[in-house]
Each structure stands twice: as C-alpha cells, then as structure tokens.
Amino acid sequence: xxxxxxxxxxxxxxxxxxxxxxxxxxxxxxxxxxxxxxxxxxxxxxxxxxxxxxxxxxxxxxxxxxxxxxxxxxxxxxxxxxxxxxxxxxxxxxxxxxxxxxxxxxxxxxxxxxxxxxxxxxxxxxxxxxxxxxxxxxxxxxxxxxxxxxxxxx
Amino acid sequence: xxxxxxxxxxxxxxxxxxxxxxxxxxxxxxxxxxxxxxxxxxxxxxxxxxxxxxxxxxxxxxxxxxxxxxxxxxxxxxxxxxxxxxxxxxxxxxxxxxxxxxxxxxxxxxxxxxxxxxxxxxxxxxxxxxxxxxxxxxxxxxxxxxxxxxxxxx
DNA sequence: GCATATCGTTGAGATTGTCAATGGTCTTGG
DNA sequence: CCAAGACCATTGACAATCTCAACGATATGC
Numbered sequence: 001x002x003x004x005x006x007x008x009x010x011x012x013x014x015x016x017x018x019x020x021x022x023x024x025x026x027x028x029x030x031x032x033x034x035x036x037x038x039x040x041x042x043x044x045x046x047x048x049x050x051x052x053x054x055x056x057x058x059x060x061x062x063x064x065x066x067x068x069x070x071x072x073x074x075x076x077x078x079x080x081x082x083x084x085x086x087x088x089x090x091x092x093x094x095x096x097x098x099x100x101x102x103x104x105x106x107x108x109x110x111x112x113x114x115x116x117x118x119x120x121x122x123x124x125x126x127x128x129x130x131x132x133x134x135x136x137x138x139x140x141x142x143x144x145x146x147x148x149x150x151x152x153x154x
Numbered sequence: 155x156x157x158x159x160x161x162x163x164x165x166x167x168x169x170x171x172x173x174x175x176x177x178x179x180x181x182x183x184x185x186x187x188x189x190x191x192x193x194x195x196x197x198x199x200x201x202x203x204x205x206x207x208x209x210x211x212x213x214x215x216x217x218x219x220x221x222x223x224x225x226x227x228x229x230x231x232x233x234x235x236x237x238x239x240x241x242x243x244x245x246x247x248x249x250x251x252x253x254x255x256x257x258x259x260x261x262x263x264x265x266x267x268x269x270x271x272x273x274x275x276x277x278x279x280x281x282x283x284x285x286x287x288x289x290x291x292x293x294x295x296x297x298x299x300x301x302x303x304x305x306x307x308x
Numbered sequence: 309g310c311a312t313a314t315c316g317t318t319g320a321g322a323t324t325g326t327c328a329a330t331g332g333t334c335t336t337g338g
Numbered sequence: 339c340c341a342a343g344a345c346c347a348t349t350g351a352c353a354a355t356c357t358c359a360a361c362g363a364t365a366t367g368c
Contacts, residue, residue: 015219015227016307019276020211024283024295025189025204027302032186033229034306035179050179051355057174065169068315073169075187077357082317096316104315104364122173129178135308140301141178147290147298148181152188153170154289205324222346231326236348250347258333258346 024151035132042124046117047091051076053121055084059094059110060118066105067096093117178305189286196278200271201245205230207275209238213248213264214272220259221250247271 020026036050043049048056054074058065067085071078085108088094093114096106110118133141174180190204197203202210208228212219221239225232239262242248247268250260264272287295 012227012307014217015212015215015223016303018212018215018217020208020215021303021306022299023211023279024287024299024302025186025193025279026208027299027306028182028186028189029204030229030306031302032179032182035182037229039179050183054174054180057177058169058172061169061172061174063168063172066315069169073166075184075191077355078316079318079357080355099315102315102365106316125177125179133178133305135304136301140304143297144301144305145176145178145181147294147301148178148185149170149175150289150294151287151298152175152181152184153166220346231324232347233326233349234324253346256334256346260347 028151031132035129038128038132039125042128043121046121046124048117048121050125051080051084052088053118053125055081055088055108056093056110056114056118056121059088059108060115064097064107064109066099066107068105070108088114091117182305185286189283192282192286193279196282197275200275200278202271202275204279205234205238206242207272207279209235209242209262210247210264210268210272210275213242213262214269218251218261218263220253220261222259224262242268245271 015021039050039053043053051074055070058070058073065073067078067081070076070081074081076084085094085096089096091114092111094108094110097109099105099107133144136144169175193204193207197207205228209224212224212227219227221232221235224230225235228235230238239248239250243250245268246265248262248264251263253259253261287298290298
C-alpha cells in the first residue's frame with residue numbers, strides 16, 4: 001500500500017526468478033498490496049479506503065452481517081470494525097440494527113445513500129482490479145478468481 | 155495477520171456468496187493475510203517474521219539485491235528496509251556490501267549463518283503455505299502459482 | 309439461578325506505513 | 339570539466355493499523 005514509486009522494472013526482472021517468487025504467500029501479498037494500493041488511490045476521491053469499501057459491500061448484501069462476522073471475514077480485530085462502522089455511519093452510509101436472534105450483536109446494513117455510494121465505489125474498484133490484472137486474459141482471470149476463492153476459504 | 159480466533163465457519167458460509175467474494179484484491183488480501191499470519195506464527199520460534207524471511211530469501215539468492223531493489227520488490231518503504239536489515243545484521247544473518255557499480259547503493263548478502271537460518275525458515279514457511287493451500291490439489295497449486303506470478307509482476 | 313462464554317466497545321501500547329530532509333554519489337548538458 | 343538535478347541509504351517525526359486486555363450487557367448450559 002505504498003505511494004507507487006513507478007515500480008522500476010529492472011529490479012523486478014532481476015529478482016523475479018528467485019525462490020521467493022515461488023512462495024504463494026509472498027506473491028499473494030504482492031498482488032494484494034498492489035491491488036489495494038491502486039484501489040485506495042482511486043477510492044480517495046470518494047473519501048473511502050478499501051477497508052470501508054469492503055464493509056460497505058457486505059452491508060449492501062442481503063446477509064446483514066454482524067460486526068463479529070465482518071471481523072472474521074475481513075480478518076480485522078473487532079475494535080477496528082467498530083471504528084470503521086463509526087466512520088461509515090458518520091457518512092450516513094450504514095446503520096447498526098439490532099439482531100433479532102441475539103441482542104448482544106448488531107447487524108450492519110447500508111442505507112439508500114450507502115448503496116448509492118457503493119455503486120460508485122464499485123466502479124472505481126473494478127477499474128483498479130481490472131488493470132491490476134491486465135497481464136491476464138479474460139479466461140485466466142476466471143481461473144484465477146476460482147483458485148483465489150478456493151485458497152481464501154476452504 | 156490476526157491471532158487466529160479459530161475462524162468461525164458459519165460466518166464464512168453466509169458471506170462467501172456476496173459480490174465482495176468476486177473482487178480479486180479482496181480475495182488476495184485474505185489469502186495473503188491468512189498465509190503470512192500462519193507463517194508468522196511458525197517463524198516466531200526462529201525470531202523472525204515474514205518480512206525478515208523475505209529479505210533473507212533474497213539476500214541468499216545470487217542476485218545480490220540492493221536495498222532499493224528490495225524496497226521495490228517487497229513494496230516496503232526504503233526506511234523499513236533499513237530497519238529490517240539492521241535487525242538481520244544484528245542476528246549475523248546478512249551483511250551490507252558496497253555495490254561496485256554504484257557507491258550510493260549497498261548490496262545485501264547473506265552470511266553462512268544467514269543461509270543456514272534461511273534453510274530452517276524455509277521449511278516452516280513451506281509447511282505453512284502448504285496447509286494454507288490444503289484445499290487445492292497439486293495441479294491446482296501449480297496453476298495458482300503461475301497465475302499469481304502473472305498477476306504479481308506483468 | 310449460576311457459571312461460563314460471546315458481543316460490542318473502549319483504551320493502551322506496539323508495530324507498521326508514510327513522508328520530508330540530509331549527506332553522499334551518479335548523471336547529464338553545456 | 340562543471341554545475342544542476344536525480345538517486346541512494348539513513349534518520350526522524352507523525353499517522354495508520356494491529357494487538358491485547360478489560361468492561362457491561364446478553365446468551366447458554368448446567
């Protein structure tokens with residue numbers, strides 16, 4: 001998630017053949033870092049970061065996630081979810097609603113404004129992912145997504 | 155990179171079908187987070203983190219990377235590379251050597267002790283990656299690696 | 309009912325990320 | 339050759355993020 005110093009290609013060529021380049025966790029970190037870096041830069045104009053975007057996306061879904069579920073899903077500490085939701089709530093994008101099944105937990109749901117914001121944000125995020133993956137063909141992207149899903153869950 | 159709260163599966167099942175689960179950057183972040191989390195936990199017994207491991211791996215290669223190259227490759231700020239190498243140097247694992255081509259930059263090379271440490275570290279990291287990817291067949295892992303490489307560079 | 313576990317929240321402390329400034333070195337144009 | 343500008347490692351300051359312990363409120367199992 002750096003400021004993108006134009007990524008000098010010489011260094012990459014020299015290093016891309018090392019054994020480290022065969023470690024999935026390292027490659028995943030690079031993909032993730034570049035991807036969310038690009039997404040963050042574009043989301044800045046909406047006053048969001050990928051963290052907010054992720055929460056907003058789930059709040060817009062029909063599953064009405066609990067804060068604890070967001071924590072597990074996004075691999076973030078519950079206290080960070082609190083702060084994130086406070087911010088999104090201050091933007092009028094989401095609300096906390098009581099969970100009918102458990103009065104300890106709160107469901108996070110998007111407001112109409114939140115859903116509108118999400119639609120705009122999704123466009124810039126999709127654009128960012130798209131040119132993060134410009135080296136892959138359409139078919140490769142589908143394979144990649146399927147394998148990522150398998151690796152991410154499962 | 156959390157403490158691994160046993161990842162309650164119910165939440166994942168409910169949320170894995172949302173549109174967010176189709177965003178490559180999000181999936182990559184999850185894979186990366188889980189993978190380096192697991193690796194970090196195992197590397198702790200060697201007094202290392204994945205950051206150190208990554209630097210050490212490159213220092214053990216035959217490319218003799220420059221600190222600036224490490225910075226580009228690992229997506230870390232140059233100042234963080236300084237700290238990382240200070241620590242590895244304090245462990246006697248790496249050395250800074252003058253770059254014959256450019257006296258401004260310094261090459262980072264592993265010592266014999268550093269290479270021995272790397273071999274031990276690589277075992278635990280490989281074990282961690284292996285069970286991070288336990289949901290993939292051997293063939294799928296190869297495809298996944300190839301696609302990751304393409305996405306990470308390219 | 310009681311003991312124990314979970315949920316959201318708060319707060320503190322450590323780690324990491326980001327950025328500006330500096331001295332030393334390279335490179336380029338004149 | 340020289341001067342201007344760029345690049346490298348380093349330092350230091352600050353912001354963002356992570357990690358953890360504690361708390362009141364609620365749930366669950368005995």
